[in-house]
Amino acid sequence: MLMERFFRLGAGAIITFMVARMLGPEALGTYGVVMVWAAFLAPLSGMGLNNLVQKMASSQTDAQAARTILQTAIWLRLLAGAGAGVLMIAGFALFYPHYFQAGPVEICALFMLQAFSAMMLCEYDQNYRGHFRAVALSKVAISVLTLTARIVALLYGAGIDLLLLVVGIEFLLTGLMQYYWFRRYAPTEPGLQWRYLNWAACKSLLQRSSWLWLSAVVSVIYLKIDTIMIEQMIGIAATGQYTAVARLSELWYVIPTTLAARYYPDLLKAFQHSWPHYLWLLRTHSIRFLAMAVVIAILMTASAHWLMLLAYGEAFVSATPVLQIHVWAGCFIFVRALISQHLIITGNEPLSLLSHGVGALLNVLLNLWLIPVYGIEGAAWATLISYAYASFFFIFFAKSTRQHFWQLLQVKAAPVDKPAPTEHR
Numbered sequence: 001m002l003m004e005r006f007f008r009l010g011a012g013a014i015i016t017f018m019v020a021r022m023l024g025p026e027a028l029g030t031y032g033v034v035m036v037w038a039a040f041l042a043p044l045s046g047m048g049l050n051n052l053v054q055k056m057a058s059s060q061t062d063a064q065a066a067r068t069i070l071q072t073a074i075w076l077r078l079l080a081g082a083g084a085g086v087l088m089i090a091g092f093a094l095f096y097p098h099y100f101q102a103g104p105v106e107i108c109a110l111f112m113l114q115a116f117s118a119m120m121l122c123e124y125d126q127n128y129r130g131h132f133r134a135v136a137l138s139k140v141a142i143s144v145l146t147l148t149a150r151i152v153a154l155l156y157g158a159g160i161d162l163l164l165l166v167v168g169i170e171f172l173l174t175g176l177m178q179y180y181w182f183r184r185y186a187p188t189e190p191g192l193q194w195r196y197l198n199w200a201a202c203k204s205l206l207q208r209s210s211w212l213w214l215s216a217v218v219s220v221i222y223l224k225i226d227t228i229m230i231e232q233m234i235g236i237a238a239t240g241q242y243t244a245v246a247r248l249s250e251l252w253y254v255i256p257t258t259l260a261a262r263y264y265p266d267l268l269k270a271f272q273h274s275w276p277h278y279l280w281l282l283r284t285h286s287i288r289f290l291a292m293a294v295v296i297a298i299l300m301t302a303s304a305h306w307l308m309l310l311a312y313g314e315a316f317v318s319a320t321p322v323l324q325i326h327v328w329a330g331c332f333i334f335v336r337a338l339i340s341q342h343l344i345i346t347g348n349e350p351l352s353l354l355s356h357g358v359g360a361l362l363n364v365l366l367n368l369w370l371i372p373v374y375g376i377e378g379a380a381w382a383t384l385i386s387y388a389y390a391s392f393f394f395i396f397f398a399k400s401t402r403q404h405f406w407q408l409l410q411v412k413a414a415p416v417d418k419p420a421p422t423e424h425r
Helices: 002-023 025-046 050-058 063-095 097-102 104-128 133-155 160-185 199-233 236-273 275-302 304-312 314-326 329-345 349-374 376-391 393-397 399-410
Strands: none
Touching: 002 025, 002 133, 002 160, 002 236, 002 304, 025 063, 025 104, 025 160, 025 199, 025 236, 050 063, 050 199, 063 097, 063 104, 063 199, 104 160, 133 160, 199 236, 199 349, 199 376, 236 275, 236 304, 236 314, 236 329, 236 376, 275 304, 275 314, 275 329, 275 399, 304 314, 314 376, 329 349, 329 376, 349 376, 349 393, 376 393, 393 399
16 A cells, blocks of 8 residues: 555656756646645545444444445545535636646546545545555556646656646546455445435434534644745746655655554454553554654755755745754644544544644644745645644643543553443544
8 A cells, every 4th residue: 555655656756856947837837736726635435434334334333334335425425525626626727727727638537537535435445445556556557548648648748738638637547546456346235326316324424524624624724835936926837846846745645644544443343442552542643753754854955956866846845944944743734634533533523623723823834824934845835734723732732632641651452342431532
């Protein structure tokens, strides 16, 4: 899974490097703005259902009930993805008519085909059942295909419009592949059918996921709003510089998201059997995640100049200080990946929304203050400070998470057969 995520993210990095070198900062800025808008679609269509569906389905004793929850969630995400895609097209045409006129078909295709990310729920189901390898290798194969297509397109003089279309096609192929493996590993299970869309299950899922859904939307705002604000306040060339930095800095975010998804079933099972053992397991993973992040940040800070020169060329070397600031935000992102799992497992979903909401507000206010004074370096500082609060320090402002944190520091390895306390379930 980690190899697959690194390959896919690496493929995106290669395209970023090529666009920067072959088309320049302004083209990279345009590409970055469109991809940020596409990133806003992920939480709108995801509805906060990924880990929640896995938790609710696994807790069912009846196979029919588990099947109903999974298929209902898939239908909800497909419908939400299609609706959000239409709204995104309308919004992009309103705010960026000059971008939209350059390649309306490609941009529309990207926004609409992202609805097929709903099939990720099939992959989460397979992860819970322990079927990792086939899905991961298939996604690598799709990434190889689409990366080759984009490289060939750039070498033959294509613009960013064709690149956006290929990204949309990748969403389509990945969704179909995830559904294929779901059917392959569960041949006795019925395929996706409209009759399994259950309104009672819809209500239950939406009630449980509403906090996570809103939290995911707000999190994308505070993660990506800096790119939009730079474009509006400084210009598209500066946006290209910042996009280049963010691509290098965020390249490592694939590690915590992948490992957290991999460890989530283990954490969930540990929680269901023993609260002390769950805390011990959570602490063990958290220490490892933080250690990895600090090592990466130190190495990236020391080699930032050479990385920018090697990846993007002389035109982007002036953004080296921005990378040296921005990369330290990853320390908090690594830890947040596990904290997010903990909030879901312990039923503290509203805290996820609150933390991201305050983080988004903090990021916007800091950007308004720092960008006019310090340029894209100010945006990097705003990112670091807002990530620090929204990813970690918020836990000290809530009684439940503050208590869990002190328990996590004090716990020793415990037998796995001791059940978790009722109040934590």
